[in-house]
Amino acid sequence: xxxxxxxxxxxxxxxxxxxxxxxxxxxxxxxxxxxxxxxxxxxxxxxxxxxxxxxxxxxxxxxxxxxxxxxxxxxxxxxxxxxxxxxxxxxxxxxxxxxxxxxxxxxxxxxxxxxxxxxxxxxxxxxxxxxxxxxxxxxxxxxxxxxxxxxxxxxxxxxxxxxxxxxxxxxxxxxxxxxxxxxxxxxxxxxxxxxxxxxxxxxxxxxxxxxxxxxxxxxxxxxxxxxxxxxxxxxxxxxxxxxxxxxxxxxxxxxxxxxxxxxxxxxxxxxxxxxxxxxxxxxxxxxxxxxxxxxxxxxxxxxxxxxxxxxxxxxxxxxxxxxxxxxxxxxxxxxxxxxxxxxxxxxxxxx
Amino acid sequence: xxxxxxxxxxxxxxxxxxxxxxxxxxxxxxxxxxxxxxxxxxxxxxxxxxxxxxxxxxxxxxxxxxxxxxxxxxxxxxxxxxxxxxxxxxxxxxxxxxxxxxxxxxxxxxxxxxxxxxxxxxxxxxxxxxxxxxxxxxxxxxxxxxxxxxxxxxxxxxxxxxxxxxxxxxxxxxxxxxxxxxxxxxxxxxxxxxxxxxxxxxxxxxxxxxxxxxxxxxxxxxxxxxxxxxxxxxxxxxxxxxxxxxxxxxxxxxxxxxxxxxxxxxxxxxxxxxxxxxxxxxxxxxxxxxxxxxxxxxxxxxxxxxxxxxxxxxxxxxxxxxxxxxxxxxxxxxxxxxxxxxxxxxxxxxx
Numbered sequence: 001x002x003x004x005x006x007x008x009x010x011x012x013x014x015x016x017x018x019x020x021x022x023x024x025x026x027x028x029x030x031x032x033x034x035x036x037x038x039x040x041x042x043x044x045x046x047x048x049x050x051x052x053x054x055x056x057x058x059x060x061x062x063x064x065x066x067x068x069x070x071x072x073x074x075x076x077x078x079x080x081x082x083x084x085x086x087x088x089x090x091x092x093x094x095x096x097x098x099x100x101x102x103x104x105x106x107x108x109x110x111x112x113x114x115x116x117x118x119x120x121x122x123x124x125x126x127x128x129x130x131x132x133x134x135x136x137x138x139x140x141x142x143x144x145x146x147x148x149x150x151x152x153x154x155x156x157x158x159x160x161x162x163x164x165x166x167x168x169x170x171x172x173x174x175x176x177x178x179x180x181x182x183x184x185x186x187x188x189x190x191x192x193x194x195x196x197x198x199x200x201x202x203x204x205x206x207x208x209x210x211x212x213x214x215x216x217x218x219x220x221x222x223x224x225x226x227x228x229x230x231x232x233x234x235x236x237x238x239x240x241x242x243x244x245x246x247x248x249x250x251x252x253x254x255x256x257x258x259x260x261x262x263x264x265x266x267x268x269x270x271x272x273x274x275x276x277x278x279x280x281x282x283x284x285x286x287x288x289x290x291x292x293x294x295x296x297x298x299x300x301x302x303x304x305x306x307x308x309x310x311x312x313x314x315x316x317x318x319x320x321x322x323x324x325x326x327x328x329x330x331x332x333x334x335x336x337x338x339x340x341x342x343x344x345x346x347x348x349x350x351x
Numbered sequence: 352x353x354x355x356x357x358x359x360x361x362x363x364x365x366x367x368x369x370x371x372x373x374x375x376x377x378x379x380x381x382x383x384x385x386x387x388x389x390x391x392x393x394x395x396x397x398x399x400x401x402x403x404x405x406x407x408x409x410x411x412x413x414x415x416x417x418x419x420x421x422x423x424x425x426x427x428x429x430x431x432x433x434x435x436x437x438x439x440x441x442x443x444x445x446x447x448x449x450x451x452x453x454x455x456x457x458x459x460x461x462x463x464x465x466x467x468x469x470x471x472x473x474x475x476x477x478x479x480x481x482x483x484x485x486x487x488x489x490x491x492x493x494x495x496x497x498x499x500x501x502x503x504x505x506x507x508x509x510x511x512x513x514x515x516x517x518x519x520x521x522x523x524x525x526x527x528x529x530x531x532x533x534x535x536x537x538x539x540x541x542x543x544x545x546x547x548x549x550x551x552x553x554x555x556x557x558x559x560x561x562x563x564x565x566x567x568x569x570x571x572x573x574x575x576x577x578x579x580x581x582x583x584x585x586x587x588x589x590x591x592x593x594x595x596x597x598x599x600x601x602x603x604x605x606x607x608x609x610x611x612x613x614x615x616x617x618x619x620x621x622x623x624x625x626x627x628x629x630x631x632x633x634x635x636x637x638x639x640x641x642x643x644x645x646x647x648x649x650x651x652x653x654x655x656x657x658x659x660x661x662x663x664x665x666x667x668x669x670x671x672x673x674x675x676x677x678x679x680x681x682x683x684x685x686x687x688x689x690x691x692x693x694x695x696x697x698x699x700x701x702x
Contacts, residue, residue, distance in 0.1 A: 033542065035528040036521045090485065094478040118531050127445040127527060130481060131520050134441065137488065138517040145510040151502035158509065159496045166489040169482050170387045176478060177386040180469050191384065 005341045012060060016053040019074040020081060023143055024048075039132050042109050047085045047136070050101040055080040055205045058226075061339060062209020065331030066217060076147035076154070076212055079161055080205050082140035087168060089133035093126050102250065106132055137165075149212055156211040164204035171196025178262050186267050190231070197237075198230025221328035228322035229343050235315040236347045238263040239308075242299060248350045254295050260285040264314075268307035269298075277301045319343050356692045363411060367404040370425040371432060374494055375399075390483050393460050398436045398487070401452040406431040406556045409577075412690060413560020416682030417568060427498035427505070427563055430512055431556050433491035438519060440484035444477050453601065457483055488516075500563055507562040515555035522547025529613050537618050541582070548588075549581025572679035579673035580694050586666040587698045589614040590659075593650060599701045605646050611636045615665075619658035620649075628652045670694050 024044045031040045056077035063073045091097070092105035099105060104112065107129035114128075115121040144158050174192045178184045203226030210219045240249050241256040242265055256263060266285065270278045284290050284298055302308050322343055326336055375395045382391045407428035414424045442448070443456035450456060455463065458480035465479075466472040495509050525543045529535045554577030561570045591600050592607040593616055607614060617636060621629045635641050635649055653659050673694055677687055 031521065033521065033525055033528075033539075035524045039524055087485075090481050094481060124527060128524065130441050130445060131523050131527075133485075134438075134488070135517060135520040137485070138513045138520065141492065141513040142510060142517070145506055145513065151506045155496055155502045155506050155509075158506075159493065162489045162492040162496065166486060166493070169486040169489065170382065170384065172482050173386045173390055173479065174384055176475060176482075177384075188384075 005338060005345070008338065009057065009342075009345075012057045013053045015074060016056045016060075016078060016081065017048070019056075019078050020047060023075070023078055023082075023139070027139070027142075038113065039110070039128060039135070042106055043085060043089075043132050043136050043139075045109070046089065046100070046106050047082065049103055051081065051084065053081060055084060055201060058202060058205035059209040059212070061335055062206035062222070063213045064209070065213070065222070065329065065335045065339075066210055066215035067213035070149070072148045073209070073212055076144050076149060076157060077205075077209070079140045079144035080164070080208065082136050082143055083161065083165060086133045086136035086140060087165075089129055089136060091172075093129050093133075147212075150214065153212050153214045157208045160204060160208045160211055164200055164208075167195045167204070168200045171200070179260050184262050184267075186264065189262065189264060189267060193231045193234040194227065197234040198227045200230075201233060202226040202230035215331075217330045219329075221325045222331075224325040225322045225329065225339070228318045228325065229346065232315045232318040232322070232343075233346050235264060235311050235318075236349075238265055239311060239315075240350070242302065243308075244350060254290055257284055257290050257295060257298060258288055260288070264311050265302050265307050268310050269302045269305045272307055272310075273301050273305035277305070315347060319347055356689060356696070359689065360408065360693075360696075363408045364404045366425060367407045367411075367429060367432065368399070370407075370429050371398060374426070374429055374433075374490070378490070378493075389464065390461070390479060390486070393457055394436060394440075394483050394487050394490075396460070397440065397451070397457050398433065400454055402432065402435065404432060406435060406552060409553060409556035410560040410563070412686055413557035413573070414564045415560070416564070416573070416680065416686045416690075417561055417566035418564035421500070423499045424560070424563055427495050427500060427508060428556075428560070430491045430495035430509075431515070431559065433487050433494055434512065434516060437484045437487035437491060438516075440480055440487060442523075444480050444484075456480075501565065504563050504565045508559045511555060511559045511562055515551055515559075518546045518555075519551045522551070530611050535613050535618075537615065537622075540613065540615060540618060544582045544585040545578065548585040549578045551581075552584060553577040553581035566682075568681045570680075572676045573682075575676040576673045576680065576690070579669045579676065580697065583666045583669040583673070583694075584697050586615060586662050586669075587700075589616055590662060590666075591701070593653065594659075595701060605641055608635055608641050608646060608649060609639055611639070615662050616653050616658050619661050620653045620656045623658055623661075624652050624656035628656065666698060670698060 024047070028040065031037050056074070059077035059080055060073050063070070088100060089106045092100055093107050097105050098108050103109075107125045110128050110132075111121050111125035114125060118124055140161070141158065144161060145154060147154060171192055171194075174188065175196060178188065178192065181188075203223050206222055206226045207219060210222055238256070238261075241251075241261070241263070242253070244253065246253050252258075257266075262285065266281060270281050273281070280294075281298060281301060284294055287294075290298070323340055326339055326343075329336060375398070379391065382388050407425070410428035410431055411424050414421070439451060440457045443451055444458055448456050449459050454460075458476045461479050461483075462472045462476035465476060469475055491512070492509065495512060496505060498505060522543055522545075525539065526547060529539065529543065532539075554574050557573055557577045558570065561573055589607070589612075592602075592612070592614070593604070595604065597604050603609075613636065617632060621632050624632070631645075632649060632652060635645055638645075641649070674691055677690055677694075680687060
């Protein structure tokens with residue numbers, strides 16, 4: 001059964017990829033200046049280089065819950081993937097990340113290209129990347145607005161897309177703030193997860209899809225499903241960040257700690273562990289570069305304090321609760337079954 | 352007559368300002384976290400601090416050409432002013448500008464606020480400003496999408512807004528490229544003006560308004576009017592930049608030369624002047640800091656080579672031609688008269 005679902009997921013991903021390629025190929029001709037062509041190509045390469053395409057797939061599923069499949073939904077759905085391109089390009093500038101999905105981040109790719117013609121390549125390539133992100137955002141809106149579905153439905157979905165971008169922005173601000181806010185609390189963190197992950201990755205895309213279907217059904221239970229699953233998704237991500245396998249997660253096991261990320265695992269360990277251990281964790285989060293031994297001790301404290309169990313249990317409870325809400329959704333049975341499977345898939349994945 | 356028009360312009364500006372304030376006041380409540388509130392307030396202050404509101408006024412005029420006045424158009428129209436906020440915030444990061452409209456630019460205002468709580472205030476405030484720009488963009492789309500006009504018209508206008516943002520992005524890329532492109536030509540420059548000024552400042556807003564009216568009239572002549580007027584607007588801007596009064600333009604008379612701006616005045620002077628003078632101008636554009644004497648010589652070369660006359664004549668011809676196209680617009684007579692007056696106003700302004 002789960003094999004079938006996995007095959008279906010793969011098929012949808014390929015369909016999304018085709019739609020993205022098609023979008024880029026049909027809009028290319030608008031760009032004639034060499035510098036614009038260069039940046040356009042980088043945006044295209046960046047977008048086509050991997051990604052699970054979970055968000056556009058959720059747009060399609062959100063639609064198909066309430067209406068028969070419609071090829072035009074794929075054109076609308078890639079808007080959220082182009083939004084992802086937009087936000088990741090800006091993120092990489094902000095974090096000064098050199099690598100994204102195993103390749104140079106966009107500003108680095110541009111820098112490599114222009115470094116032979118200008119001395120100020122670092123600054124200029126970051127400026128070009130700010131514009132590249134803004135361009136990807138305009139492509140996102142255009143893909144959605146030209147999808148060919150009825151105007152009211154398209155407009156509703158576009159409003160939701162704009163709100164997703166807004167909420168994600170607030171989430172990013174809270175995230176930046178968290179690193180120098182000594183009083184950053186668990187409720188702040190949950191709000192951060194809600195805005196930056198749950199809305200953006202799961203609930204928003206599902207809602208966009210539901211709005212595109214034009215359904216008159218109550219879509220609140222679907223939103224609750226998405227919010228709970230999205231938060232669980234983030235908790236699982238944090239667990240992978242601290243206990244996952246580097247080869248599968250694709251990032252250094254120590255990076256979350258070195259970045260000073262105040263995950264629920266950390267906050268709860270600080271709360272539950274003996275004072276000496278709490279102080280040790282706080283110090284590690286500030287150090288920027290923990291040793292292997294210190295990292296091992298952080299893992300042990302998270303385990304022994306009960307913080308790991310707390311996150312796991314909360315995650316499991318959220319998944320259960322999300323399924324309850326899914327049960328209340330008045331939509332297509334096979335899609336509901338697929339979404340129920342997806343809930344397990346998302347928190348059992350190892351990357 | 353022109354006094355009446357000026358009074359009408361002032362009244363429309365005030366109406367736009369009220370709509371902006373109203374928009375910010377009714378959306379404020381969505382933001383609860385202190386860091387989000389802080390950034391929201393900065394976006395609001397930045398937006399409310401001045402600006403001629405020419406773009407939203409053109410949206411309203413574009414609409415009123417083809418349909419009776421409608422208060423909802425103002426809500427739609429502020430989307431282009433919020434877009435201006437978005438682009439200027441990002442521009443100021445890119446240019447490392449400390450000042451905008453006589454006040455600190457947004458990243459500087461944020462930096463001033465956070466410098467007591469973090470050592471890394473410069474980087475963090477620029478990151479926050481990238482997000483602030485992205486937020487302003489999402490506000491722009493939301494203002495338009497919630498204006499209450501019919502879905503098809505609203506959607507068409509939003510597609511045009513997205514295209515304006517896209518074209519402006521290409522214009523910015525060409526602009527960045529121009530500073531280190533030795534072969535930057537007059538036709539490159541005209542394309543830059545078309546994308547970065549004519550589309551963004553005049554033609555795009557007018558077209559957005561026309562689309563909001565839902566007119567079935569041919570709007571191409573209106574687009575031509577806007578494109579020509581917009582390009583003339585930029586030529587006039589460049590003349591003010593080199594020969595205007597600092598107190599009125601609000602910027603150093605030498606700044607265009609110091610920034611190495613390849614305006615038509617410069618390109619044409621390089622083409623027409625004796626070789627010695629051409630080389631002198633090229634050198635000044637690269638120097639980054641011209642002396643008063645050298646600046647005076649640049650002005651003289653532009654005058655004596657015939658470059659100044661060339662720009663003035665081209666501008667005048669474009670204005671004439673724009674009026675011809677305006678005559679072909681099948682729209683309200685008094686609005687057409689207003690737009691005809693506006694064409695003179697725009698190229699006679701001293702700031």
